Amino acid sequence: xxxxxxxxxxxxxxxxxxxxxxxxxxxxxxxxxxxxxxxxxxxxxxxxxxxxxxxxxxxxxxxxxxxxxxxxxxxxxxxxxxxxxxxxxxxxxxxxxxxxxxxxxxxxxxxxxxxxxxxxxxxxxxxxxxxxxxxxxxxxxxxxxxxxxxxx
Amino acid sequence: xxxxxxxxxxxxxxxxxxxxxxxxxxxxxxxxxxxxxxxxxxxxxxxxxxxxxxxxxxxxxxxxxxxxxxxxxxxxxxxxxxxxxxxxxxxxxxxxxxxxxxxxxxxxxxxxxxxxxxxxxxxxxxxxxxxxxxxxxxxxxxxxxxxxxxxx
DNA sequence: TTACATGCAAATGATTTGCAGGGAC
DNA sequence: GTCCCTGCAAATCATTTGCATGTAA
Numbered sequence: 001x002x003x004x005x006x007x008x009x010x011x012x013x014x015x016x017x018x019x020x021x022x023x024x025x026x027x028x029x030x031x032x033x034x035x036x037x038x039x040x041x042x043x044x045x046x047x048x049x050x051x052x053x054x055x056x057x058x059x060x061x062x063x064x065x066x067x068x069x070x071x072x073x074x075x076x077x078x079x080x081x082x083x084x085x086x087x088x089x090x091x092x093x094x095x096x097x098x099x100x101x102x103x104x105x106x107x108x109x110x111x112x113x114x115x116x117x118x119x120x121x122x123x124x125x126x127x128x129x130x131x132x133x134x135x136x137x138x139x140x141x142x143x144x145x146x147x148x149x150x151x152x
Numbered sequence: 153x154x155x156x157x158x159x160x161x162x163x164x165x166x167x168x169x170x171x172x173x174x175x176x177x178x179x180x181x182x183x184x185x186x187x188x189x190x191x192x193x194x195x196x197x198x199x200x201x202x203x204x205x206x207x208x209x210x211x212x213x214x215x216x217x218x219x220x221x222x223x224x225x226x227x228x229x230x231x232x233x234x235x236x237x238x239x240x241x242x243x244x245x246x247x248x249x250x251x252x253x254x255x256x257x258x259x260x261x262x263x264x265x266x267x268x269x270x271x272x273x274x275x276x277x278x279x280x281x282x283x284x285x286x287x288x289x290x291x292x293x294x295x296x297x298x299x300x301x302x303x304x
Numbered sequence: 305t306t307a308c309a310t311g312c313a314a315a316t317g318a319t320t321t322g323c324a325g326g327g328a329c
Numbered sequence: 330g331t332c333c334c335t336g337c338a339a340a341t342c343a344t345t346t347g348c349a350t351g352t353a354a
Contacts, residue, residue, distance in 0.1 A: 018333090056335065056337070058321085058335075058337080059336075061318095081343080082317085083318085097273065100281060110271075116262050116265045117285075117287060124291075124292065125291070126249045126258060126289055129288050129289040129290070130289070131285070131287045133286075134283060134285075135269055136281050136284070137282070140276065143279050167354090172309065172352085172354075193344080207311090208310065210310075210311065211311075213343090213344060214310090233319075
């Protein structure tokens, strides 16, 4: 799915749900989908401002919450109180490793883990709607630089 | 490990790390360990106030952060911006299912999942310090009441 | 004695909301 | 023409911090 198609999908969803499709929302969604990275609300505001400095922070938050509810975007707690969002539409589900030193995010996926989650849920009569698996620690790069320091 | 022993362990840790062991900290830790549930900072403050209304919110937060750093307590983002803590000392590691309807928390544990997490981390040169696995959805009770409603 | 801890109130930072004017449908 | 959306500023909410005073070691 290319970006224009995606944008169309989102626009359709907004209208179907009774939301209006405004230039601000188009601009914010375009900015959110521009790259597949993990952005904060503030970064999204900044990116939107590159296109039009009049877009307000409030509208960014309001749009993000509609996008999240619709599953176009997924929010991750960063652990330090903030949140980052990622563009999900058209991307395969995956989990995250978060570096506690440099905040780098590594994505991974393991079907066996997903399967065992389902099994655990079944055992408890629980119906999974979504899940979040995060590994916190040191990424390759940060481990390497620690070892260097320790080594000398 | 009974509660007095636990308290002693925590007190020892505080002193070893150069923190002072004060009546407030003892009171707060006792309140945190009183039950194995998932409490907010605010609830802990309330519980502490039952013993001594002069304990301040700031001291609760300051004590929680030492407890968390030491691994006596573990913080979980609730998804709505807040956090809950749970007493970890003397309890086996486990993950959580969170009911999005009634907020009930079900604990579960799967060694195979842990193993696969380690494997994934190894593959990416990542060193896990801690992890968080949360399944969000409907608990048994809430599923049952939805079905009842749909059924009639 | 001397840092560190405490309580208080003010500061912070992310997110939300009330409101009056503007614009999608 | 409605009613939702927007920008702005003020309001929240959880958490943190500065400071003068208290106190564990």
